[in-house]
Amino acid sequence: MGMESQFIWKNGELVPYEQATLHFLTPALHYGAAVFEGIRSYNTPKGPAIFRLREHVERLFDSARVFGFREFPWTVEDVMKAHKDTVRANGFKDCYVRPLLYLDGGGWNLNVDNGKASLMIAVWEWGNYLGEEALAKGIRANVSSFTRHHVNATMTKAKVAGNYANSFLAKTESERLGFQEAIMLDPQGFVAECTGENLFVVRDGKIFTPSTAPVLEGITRHSLTTIANDLGYSVSEAPISRDQLYIADEVFVCGTAAECIGLSEIDFRKIGNGTTGPVTKKIQDVYHEAIRGKVKKYEAWCDLVG
Numbered sequence: 001m002g003m004e005s006q007f008i009w010k011n012g013e014l015v016p017y018e019q020a021t022l023h024f025l026t027p028a029l030h031y032g033a034a035v036f037e038g039i040r041s042y043n044t045p046k047g048p049a050i051f052r053l054r055e056h057v058e059r060l061f062d063s064a065r066v067f068g069f070r071e072f073p074w075t076v077e078d079v080m081k082a083h084k085d086t087v088r089a090n091g092f093k094d095c096y097v098r099p100l101l102y103l104d105g106g107g108w109n110l111n112v113d114n115g116k117a118s119l120m121i122a123v124w125e126w127g128n129y130l131g132e133e134a135l136a137k138g139i140r141a142n143v144s145s146f147t148r149h150h151v152n153a154t155m156t157k158a159k160v161a162g163n164y165a166n167s168f169l170a171k172t173e174s175e176r177l178g179f180q181e182a183i184m185l186d187p188q189g190f191v192a193e194c195t196g197e198n199l200f201v202v203r204d205g206k207i208f209t210p211s212t213a214p215v216l217e218g219i220t221r222h223s224l225t226t227i228a229n230d231l232g233y234s235v236s237e238a239p240i241s242r243d244q245l246y247i248a249d250e251v252f253v254c255g256t257a258a259e260c261i262g263l264s265e266i267d268f269r270k271i272g273n274g275t276t277g278p279v280t281k282k283i284q285d286v287y288h289e290a291i292r293g294k295v296k297k298y299e300a301w302c303d304l305v306g
Helices: 027-031 053-067 076-090 133-137 161-176 219-230 242-246 278-290 296-301
Strands: 007-010 013-016 034-036 039-044 047-051 095-104 116-124 139-143 181-185 191-194 198-203 206-209 235-237 250-255 259-266 302-304
Touching (some): 013 076, 034 161, 133 259, 250 278, 296 302
Parallel strands (some): 139 181, 139 259
Antiparallel strands (some): 007 013, 007 116, 095 116, 198 206
């Protein structure tokens, strides 16, 4: 995956890609003391637009507050503009957008108050995270031997960089076993989420998803729930056991990088007919139209770069 671009936004200015560097002794590198977002910009009939930009930037600030940052030199509006400036400066139509708010200097005594907040924003061209073929055929997953974080061991509502060591362990294990994604259980043994996606189960025409208590409150998750409701489906939050995955009619996952993808197989058990199911396909189709500004009722989700 090529991640190159012309410019990266760094603390208020666009700098050439090669100059967007950090010192080795930046504490965020050593301790994972950073928060981030995953956002996408899509080409629409009115030009490039960033999908649900405000919600992503607000969650970035929420993550920073949860982690312990108290003061920021920017407002939500400042950072929204910075995202648009970065996409526009690089001339991309479809691209992935990655803001990282990190502890810069100080913090060696493990106290966030002894450092300062810095922010960088990068963009690059990136297709579907799990591959275009996965949209139609779905992907194979397994239940990981690694447990999702306990809600009081680390903050599961924040996209803290250090949290993702947990996802690295699970994802690496799954791919080495021949799967494409890992499903993680919470400390009580119920289904939580995947390494970078929220999860939904379809059974008898109804859709279920784990409670937000142990998982990240995904913006794509919210988008798909809204679309499903508008299509007439009931979506409920409920505890989901591992064996309920095996007997589901459909299972699908979602996230900014993955978008909306069905699971064809879990732990060597075929799900439904072993491909993307009809409910998943309907939601997937509307979502792919919505992110490109082609569904009037969801136009507000697309923030034009200008």
